[in-house]
Amino acid sequence: NAGVTQTPKFQVLKTGQSMTLQCAQDMNHNSMYWYRQDPGMGLRLIYYSASEGTTDKGEVPNGYNVSRLNKREFSLRLESAAPSQTSVYFCASSEAPDTGWLNEKLFFGSGTQLSVL
Amino acid sequence: SQQGEEDPQALSIQEGENATMNCSYKTSINNLQWYRQNSGRGLVHLILIRSNEREKHSGRLRVTLDTSKKSSSLLITASRAADTASYFCATDAREWASYDKVIFGPGTSLSVIP
Numbered sequence: 458n459a460g461v462t463q464t465p466k467f468q469v470l471k472t473g474q475s476m477t478l479q480c481a482q483d484m485n486h487n488s489m490y491w492y493r494q495d496p497g498m499g500l501r502l503i504y505y506s507a508s509e510g511t512t513d514k515g516e517v518p519n520g521y522n523v524s525r526l527n528k529r530e531f532s533l534r535l536e537s538a539a540p541s542q543t544s545v546y547f548c549a550s551s552e553a554p555d556t557g558w559l560n561e562k563l564f565f566g567s568g569t570q571l572s573v574l
Numbered sequence: 575s576q577q578g579e580e581d582p583q584a585l586s587i588q589e590g591e592n593a594t595m596n597c598s599y600k601t602s603i604n605n606l607q608w609y610r611q612n613s614g615r616g617l618v619h620l621i622l623i624r625s626n627e628r629e630k631h632s633g634r635l636r637v638t639l640d641t642s643k644k645s646s647s648l649l650i651t652a653s654r655a656a657d658t659a660s661y662f663c664a665t666d667a668r669e670w671a672s673y674d675k676v677i678f679g680p681g682t683s684l685s686v687i688p
Contacts (some may be wrong), residue, residue: 461616485598492678497680498680499662499677499678499679499680500617500662500678502675502676502677503680515675516675546618547617549616549617557662561666561676562607562619562622563609563617563619563664563676564619565617566616567614567615567616567618568614568615568616
């Protein structure tokens with residue numbers, strides 16, 4: 458009963474390097490999300506995927522790309538990492554839209570702590 | 575821009591006391607949710623209250639919603655050391671036709687001292 462699994466848990470990059478954060482859910486959820494969490498800022502939505510085959514920008518998409526590989530997996534890619542992307546990244550999933558957006562509850566992974574030097 | 579903001583930013587209480595956290599938001603909502611985050615972990619959904627509801631209970635949790643004041647409160651009764659965590663309110667913001675985006679506040683850090 459894994460829920461939402463993120464890899465890696467920790468990563469240190471140098472400015473300009475690229476990497477992909479992986480996320481998989483085993484709850485047969487339709488929607489998946491990537492958030493970043495910074496001190497005093499709460500969680501900010503980077504990208505989301507309402508269903509398999511679709512992706513949309515969130516509040517802070519610049520510098521990121523995503524791929525909804527299948528219903529289970531949603532990856533986040535940093536093409537050229539910058540120090541401003543130092544953050545904790547969370548993947549989440551939800552049943553919506555099947556259950557309706559108004560009752561959407563998010564299930565979160567345990568996060569990836571990323572440092573860009 | 576932040577739709578919701580929690581108050582206080584940090585709260586320290588003794589085990590057995592009640593803890594109250596407040597959330598204020600700016601625009602009309604369809605629902606409001608509370609989440610808990612233990613240190614180094616992801617957020618866990620606690621409770622969802624709809625805009626036509628005034629109060630909701632779940633175990634030792636009591637959530638109230640006052641849409642006229644655009645505010646909500648989370649009460650944790652008889653707190654335990656295990657309740658030490660950050661608590662976030664989240665509201666929907668209808669910015670896109672097909673998706674009610676969930677917006678999180680900056681959170682309240684609760685410390686329960688044994």
